[in-house]
Amino acid sequence: MAGKEIKQIAIYGKGGIGKSTTTSNLSAALSDMGYKVMQFGCDPKADSTNTLRDGSYIPTVLDLLRDKGKVDARDAIFEGYNGIYCVEAGGPAPGVGCAGRGIITAVQLLKQQNVFEDLELDYVIYDVLGDVVCGGFAVPIREGIAKHVFTVSSSDFMAIYAANNLFKGIQKYSNSGGALLGGVIANSVTSEYQRSIIDDFVARTKTQVMQYVPRSITVTQSELSGKTTIEAAPHSEQAKVYRELAKRVDEHTESVTPSPLDAKQLRDWAAEWADQILAIESGEVRTAAEHI
Amino acid sequence: MNLTCSEQQRTACGVGGLYTALAIERCLPIMHCGPGCFGNVSATLGGMNGGQSGETYLGSVIPSTNFCEDDVVFGGTERLRKLVEECKKYYDADMFMIVDGCTAEIVGDDIEEVASVCTENDKPVLYAALPGFKGNSVWGHEQVLSAIVDQFLKPAEKTNPRQVNVFGIVPFFDPMWAGTLDALESLLVHLGLEPNIIYGREKGIANVNKIPEAAFNLILAPWTDLGVAERLRERFGTPYLHFDNMPIGPTETARLIRTLADYADLDRGKAEALIHKEEERFFYYMRRSYSWIFGCKNFPRKFIVNAGAAAAVSVTRFAVNDLGMIPYRIYITEGVPEEYEEMVRAQLHNIDYDGDFEIIFSEDGGLFEESLKTEDFSIRKICVFGTAWDLVPVKKHKLTFVSVAAPYGNCMIGSRTYFGCEGALRFCEDLYANAADNIVDPGI
Numbered sequence: 016m017a018g019k020e021i022k023q024i025a026i027y028g029k030g031g032i033g034k035s036t037t038t039s040n041l042s043a044a045l046s047d048m049g050y051k052v053m054q055f056g057c058d059p060k061a062d063s064t065n066t067l068r069d070g071s072y073i074p075t076v077l078d079l080l081r082d083k084g085k086v087d088a089r090d091a092i093f094e095g096y097n098g099i100y101c102v103e104a105g106g107p108a109p110g111v112g113c114a115g116r117g118i119i120t121a122v123q124l125l126k127q128q129n130v131f132e133d134l135e136l137d138y139v140i141y142d143v144l145g146d147v148v149c150g151g152f153a154v155p156i157r158e159g160i161a162k163h164v165f166t167v168s169s170s171d172f173m174a175i176y177a178a179n180n181l182f183k184g185i186q187k188y189s190n191s192g193g194a195l196l197g198g199v200i201a202n203s204v205t206s207e208y209q210r211s212i213i214d215d216f217v218a219r220t221k222t223q224v225m226q227y228v229p230r231s232i233t234v235t236q237s238e239l240s241g242k243t244t245i246e247a248a249p250h251s252e253q254a255k256v257y258r259e260l261a262k263r264v265d266e267h268t269e270s271v272t273p274s275p276l277d278a279k280q281l282r283d284w285a286a287e288w289a290d291q292i293l294a295i296e297s298g299e300v301r302t303a304a305e306h307i
Numbered sequence: 308m309n310l311t312c313s314e315q316q317r318t319a320c321g322v323g324g325l326y327t328a329l330a331i332e333r334c335l336p337i338m339h340c341g342p343g344c345f346g347n348v349s350a351t352l353g354g355m356n357g358g359q360s361g362e363t364y365l366g367s368v369i370p371s372t373n374f375c376e377d378d379v380v381f382g383g384t385e386r387l388r389k390l391v392e393e394c395k396k397y398y399d400a401d402m403f404m405i406v407d408g409c410t411a412e413i414v415g416d417d418i419e420e421v422a423s424v425c426t427e428n429d430k431p432v433l434y435a436a437l438p439g440f441k442g443n444s445v446w447g448h449e450q451v452l453s454a455i456v457d458q459f460l461k462p463a464e465k466t467n468p469r470q471v472n473v474f475g476i477v478p479f480f481d482p483m484w485a486g487t488l489d490a491l492e493s494l495l496v497h498l499g500l501e502p503n504i505i506y507g508r509e510k511g512i513a514n515v516n517k518i519p520e521a522a523f524n525l526i527l528a529p530w531t532d533l534g535v536a537e538r539l540r541e542r543f544g545t546p547y548l549h550f551d552n553m554p555i556g557p558t559e560t561a562r563l564i565r566t567l568a569d570y571a572d573l574d575r576g577k578a579e580a581l582i583h584k585e586e587e588r589f590f591y592y593m594r595r596s597y598s599w600i601f602g603c604k605n606f607p608r609k610f611i612v613n614a615g616a617a618a619a620v621s622v623t624r625f626a627v628n629d630l631g632m633i634p635y636r637i638y639i640t641e642g643v644p645e646e647y648e649e650m651v652r653a654q655l656h657n658i659d660y661d662g663d664f665e666i667i668f669s670e671d672g673g674l675f676e677e678s679l680k681t682e683d684f685s686i687r688k689i690c691v692f693g694t695a696w697d698l699v700p701v702k703k704h705k706l707t708f709v710s711v712a713a714p715y716g717n718c719m720i721g722s723r724t725y726f727g728c729e730g731a732l733r734f735c736e737d738l739y740a741n742a743a744d745n746i747v748d749p750g751i
Contacts, residue, residue, distance in 0.1 A: 025310060084377075111382030112413040122378055 021131050024264065025141040025155040025194060028167035029177035033202045035063045036234060036243075037167050037260075038142040042067065044225040044254075045260030046097040050137035053092075054099060057122070057128035057155065059106025063235075067095030070241025076121040084215020087296020088128040096246050100134060104300045114144070122154050153184050156194040163197040163270045165225060170201075170209035172285050175216055182220055182275035195270035198225040200260065205230050208295055212288055219284065221274045225267070226260035229253070312622070314673030315696045317614065317640045317712060318480065319348035320439030321408070324447020325369070326352045328435075329361035330478035332511035336364075338371035339387045339418055340408035345369055352444060352479040355695060356713045357720025362508070363400075370394050373408050384416050391425040391432060393503060401512040402459070404451065405434040410440035422458075433458045443670070445531060445615070450476045453536045455515060460468040462543055463519035469501040470521040471571070472545075474535060475528030478506045480641070481617060482715035486724030487553060494727060496632040497581055498564065498573050511626045519543045523571070526603050527553045527563075529616040529654050530647040551654045553617065555625035556731035557586045569674065589728035593735065600646045605688065607707055609633045613675045613693035614712035615641035616651045616744060622711055625731060627658040634664040635689060640672045676700045688745070707736065707742040 026041070028034045035056070042054045056063025061075045076091040095101045105120035106114040122141075125131070131139055141155040155161045164185055168178040178199065178253045185196050204227045217224055233254075237247035244253050274282060293299075319326075322344050325336040338345060349366050353359055360366045370393075372378065372386050387405065394403060403425075405418050422434035435454040437447040452474075468742040473491065478484040485507050495502040503521055505514045524536050524547035536547035554560040561582045600606070612619045612634050616639050626632040634655075643651055652666055667674065675693065679700055690707040691697055695716040701708040710716050711725070712746050725734040 081377060081381060107381045111384070112378075112380050112417070114380075116376070116414070117380040120376060 019137070021136050021139055022140070022163075023131075023139040023155075023161040024163045024165060024197065025143055025161035026165050026167060027143050027178075027181045028202075029171075029174045030144065032167050032169055032171075032174050032177075033228075034167045035142055036066070036238065037200055037202060037228065037257075038063065039066045039243045040245050040254075040257040041061035041261055041264060042099050042138070042140055043096055043243045044258045045138055045140075047100050047245065047258075048261060048265065049105060050265075051135060052099045052138040052140065053131070053134065053136050054095075055122075055125075055139060055141045056101075056103040057118045057141055057152070059109075059117065060144075061105045062105040063142040064093075064095060064099075064101035064103060064141075066238055066243045066246075067099050067101055068093065068196070073101055073103055075103040076124055076148065077107075077117050077230070080120065080124070086124060088125045088130045091125075092134075096243065100136070110294055113151065118143075118151045119154050121294040122160060126160065132212055147148060157188045157191070158218065161194045163264075163267065164194045165197045165200055165264070167200045167202050168213065169203040170212040170286075175212075175285075177279065178216070178283055179220070179275050182222075182273040184220070186272055186275060189272040196222050196273045197264070197267050197270045198223040200225050201227045203230045204228065208292065215288070216284075219274075219276060219280075222271065225263050226256065228256055228260070289300075313669075313671040315671060315676070316351070316443070317672045317694050317696060317714070318443035318445055318642065318670070319351040319447075320344075321437035321442050321444065321447040321450070322406060322439060323348040323352050323408045323444025323480075324435060324437045324449075324451045325404070326361075326444070326479040327448045327477070327506075329364065330484070330506040331402070331515065332363050332507075332509070333399070333401040334363075334404055334512065334515075335394060335398050335402070336369055336404045336406055337387075337391055337394055338369060338406055338408070339383065339411045340371055340374055340406070341410055342371070342373040342375070344408050345371060348444065351714045355715075355717055356391075357715040357718060357723075359482070359720060364398070368591055370398075370409065376406070378416075379410055379414055382414060382416055383411060384418070384421050387416070387418065388421050388424060389419060394515050394632040395425070395427075395430055400430075402515075403430065403432045404412045404454065405432060406437045406447075406451070407434075409438045409440055409579060412436055412441075418691065427536075431459055432728050436709065443642055444688055448480065449532065449534055452532065453538060456518075456535060456542065457537050459515070460519055460542070463517075465520065467501060467517075467520045468521060468522045469499070470503050470517065471495060472499050472503045472505075472518050472521040472524045472539075473525055473527065474532040475526040475617075476506070477528075477531055477617070480615065480713050481553075482713050482720055483711075483724045483726070483730075485658075486720075486722040487726040487730070489722060490726045490730060491553075494560075494564070494581070498567060498578060500567070500573070509558040519545070521545055522523055523548055525550065527569075529620045529651045530643060531617065533647075551657075552620040552624060553726055554736060555621050555725045555727070557582075557589050557727070558628040559621070559624050560585055560727050560731075585728040589731060592732050596735075596739070600739055603743070606739075607688040609635040609687070609689045610690040610692060611636050611638070611675060613638040613640065613691065613697055613710075616643055616654075618692070618712040620651070620654050621725070623655055624658060625725075625734065626690075626692075627660050628736075629731065632660075632690070633660060633662065636665040636667065636678075638672065638675055639666065639668045640670055642670045643668055672696050679704055690742070705745045707738065708746050709737045709741060 026038045073093045079086045106117040166178045168174040231253040237244045328336040418434045422432045425432040435450045526549045695714045724730045
């Protein structure tokens with residue numbers, strides 16, 4: 016009998032945008048829904064799964080590889096909140112070696128040893144560092160590993176540039192069986208115009224918003240106590256937002272190839288919005304017709 | 308840059324530049340490269356290149372970190388540092404040259420820092436980044452020389468008015484480099500100069516140290532080492548004389564001697580006497596075989612060169628100016644930098660022949676073999692001056708062949724050289740013997 020299909024998803028986004036926070040809360044919420052979940056941190060800082068394990072660090076796949084040479088991938092798997100399997104790829108010290116190759120090595124190691132199947136997982140969620148700067152960071156979206164990609168982005172232009180770059184990576188691999196785009200998780204959205212910027216970007220790149228996640232002090236408080244919001248404040252409004260996100264991700268089946276903007280389109284688009292933001296912040300009143 | 312596919316490379320990758328370090332006695336290259344890198348470069352520049360190796364350090368003892376996946380992920384400089392420290396204990400060397408290849412350069416390993424940490428007063432550790440994606444072994448050669456000039460040499464307290472440093476030759480890429488430099492040294496000494504050659508027998512670091520003392524640098528090549536000569540002029544104010552080839556035969560040898568005599572204000576009588584003596588000897592032995600050579604009416608008059616620019620200019624000048632042959636097509640295969648292409652083209656046309664002929668700059672030495680599919684040399688035979696790569700097609704088409712460049716072939720090259728008048732006799736022996744084999748074809 017064929018094993019059940021494992022839903023593998025990858026969460027990308029600019030560094031510091033809230034990927035690990037979002038991913039850990041998503042993992043926790045899916046776990047609460049009864050799924051067997053693994054969260055796979057693909058960041059040399061190895062701190063993706065901290066809030067699933069009371070703020071503690073775990074040995075990384077590459078730490079074990081460096082120490083032993085040959086690694087049983089199961090030695091790199093640690094249980095966290097509600098039985099979530101936590102794995103950190105790890106990587107070199109800042110400024111040396113190749114973090115991209117580290118991710119390739121770690122992902123391939125788990126794949127080769129059939130860990131996902133043996134654990135009978137429902138979800139594997141890759142939390143991937145930053146922009147798609149080299150082939151190593153694209154591993155989760157190629158080679159038939161993850162099926163769906165979600166990108167965490169705020170309305171900040173740099174975050175949107177990173178998302179657009181990710182879309183280019185997805186588009187590149189889309190014809191060779193790579194992962195497709197599920198949508199954008201709009202993070203730190205506190206005002207209407209921030210929401211409008213993201214809505215406009217997803218419309219132009221032919222994708223969708225999975226959830227609007229507001230900035231919240233509850234998240235900060237939870238993380239300071241080494242926990243996800245789902246665990247530390249399960250009845251909070253913010254936890255509700257993450258649960259809704261988990262439900263949408265769970266119901267999501269069809270991802271698409273995005274239509275990233277080219278350099279000029281992106282620059283023009285950003286300039287257009289910068290102009291509008293300036294008008295908003297300086298109190299200038301524009302008619303509906305002038306408002307593009 | 309040539310971005311087309313290349314079928315037959317007559318150079319090794321950038322790491323092949325380590326052979327220039329190997330040519331300097333008691334200079335040990337330390338490789339920060341993958342496990343197969345030395346095997347790759349030695350295939351072109353070592354064993355299959357006239358059975359050559361380093362003399363102080365054989366190819367089989369060149370140390371390497373054997374850069375593997377752990378080094379890619381975490382960086383390999385710590386292992387490199389340990390290897391250099393161990394090498395300093397176990398190898399008796401005057402200089403260490405760290406060279407790295409593609410993977411170490413891609414992941415950004417800092418070999419400069421390792422070299423700096425490991426250097427001691429009497430044990431200099433230099434470094435040269437030689438990734439194959441940046442250039443081939445000829446480029447690598449210049450990187451190694453530049454490393455010596457920039458990292459090791461210090462200004463001299465005095466200049467020796469008779470000392471001349473010899474550059475231009477690329478050791479091992481010119482398979483006859485050792486024999487050629489021996490013969491060249493004798494010639495320069497005879498003219499009253501004090502040649503300072505850093506490669507080969509009984510040279511080494513003492514000669515490297517003397518580089519800044521020279522009155523001038525002599526560059527004997529179409530284009531290689533011109534950059535190094537410029538750098539030496541910038542650093543030490545040493546002028547240089549550029550003579551565009553390593554002479555084969557009486558015409559170019561005489562021109563070199565006269566050029567040197569003019570440039571360095573040498574004894575003209577002694578120079579002319581040497582020219583006369585060399586020519587007399589050359590033509591004596593040639594005259595003894597003229598009836599045999601010219602008795603063969605089917606000897607091919609036209610020739611193709613399929614080699615680097617250095618071999619091409621030397622051989623073309625001799626074949627045309629001294630043997631009366633006609634160039635048909637010349638493939639220049641070492642990836643001459645674009646800024647030098649026109650200069651090399653002019654050098655090739657600077658011969659006693661006004662007719663037209665093709666010059667093709669391409670790193671794909673396989674273009675010659677490809678041409679044999681459409682060009683028929685079965686009636687009007689042609690001579691081919693190339694490398695061991697060309698052996699199969701020339702044997703198949705029974706073409707006269709002389710190997711003049713790397714990879715030279717599976718044989719022992721010893722002290723063989725085509726330099727000067729004596730070397731030109733060796734060239735003629737090889738050329739006419741091969742021609743006779745192909746034309747007469749005893750059928751046994």
